[in-house]
Amino acid sequence: MEPQVYPDRSRLLPLDGALNLRDFGGYPSARGGHVRRGMLYRGGAMHLLSEAAERELAGLGIALVWDLRRRTERDDQPTRWCAAAGTELVARDHEQTPGVLAALLRDNRLEPEAARAAMIELYGVLAEVHAPSYRDIFARLLDGRVPFLLHCTAGKDRTGVGAALILSALDVPRETIVADYALTAVADFGPLLDHYAHVPPETIAPLFASEPAYIEAMFDAFDARHGGVDGFLEHELGVGEDERARLRALLVH
Known part of the structure; x- marks a missing residue:
């Protein structure tokens, strides 16, 4: 089935x-x-937000921000606006590197097809590697910690998997989740690309892409190892039918 496309950009926060x-x-x-x-x-990452943008973001009433980045990423590009807004900022110290672009770019001679294959392989393990973070996210959502903002550096890989898991728990169809993931294609990654000027553009392109094949690789891994995304949610993240019913009551109308 082809992903359903939602062309309006009203969901973007410019x-x-x-x-x-x-x-x-x-x-x-x-x-x-x-x-x-x-x-x-x-x-x-939100370290480039202007003061006016930080005030506008704070005005959304966000109760919880979950930062999926490692400590070194957080230290280099800090999220500053939460304290003044009274918003809880949560992160987990970890050393796992999947989803960190710098780790994928250590070999700047990586051929484009190899870079794309590396991304597909990455998406096959991202959810399991970062399961402790996703488990905590669901626990906090079930405690009513909304509105909620999930982020990492590009807001694409670690965040994309987290968003896909949340939408799956809310019974959003898989093809729609894939289409939401693909919306990252409209993002301007210029501020991040400046850090990788030494890397050939043809190598960079697959790493910053949001191809449907990437997030489909996550679903394929769930099918192969957990009997589908529902099995992963229940057995790895503690989100069974009772928890999903509570999430629907909170987040679906």
Whole structure:
């Protein structure tokens, strides 16, 4: 089935200095209703936000920001606006590198096809490597910590998997989740690309792409190892039918 495309960009938050920042609500649930807008946000690093953009973001009433980056990334590109806004900022110290572009770019001679293959391989393991973070995210959502913002550096890989898991738990169809993931294609990654000027553009392109094949690789891995995304949610993240019913009550109308 072809992914359903949602061409309107009303879910994008065009704040000054924002990177791939958007609302990922509004999608239909297979059980009826739509995911509520203004409750679930996703994005990239926020260290470039202007003061005016930080004030506007703070005005959204976000209760929780979950930062999926490693400590070194957080130290280099800090998220500053949460403390003044009274927003809880949570992160997990970890050493796993999957989803960190710098790790994938250590070999700047990587051929484009090899770079694309590396991304597909990456998406086959991202959810399991970062399962402790995703498990905590769901626990906090179940505690009612919304509106919620999930982010990493590009807001694409670690964040893309997290958003896909949340939408899956809300029974958003797989093809719609793939289409939401692909919306990252409209993001301007110029501020991040400046750090990789030494890497050939043809190598960079697959690493910053949001090909449907990437997130499909995550679903394929769930099918192969967990009997589908539902099995991963229940057995690895503790999100069974009771928890999903509570999430739907909170986030679907």
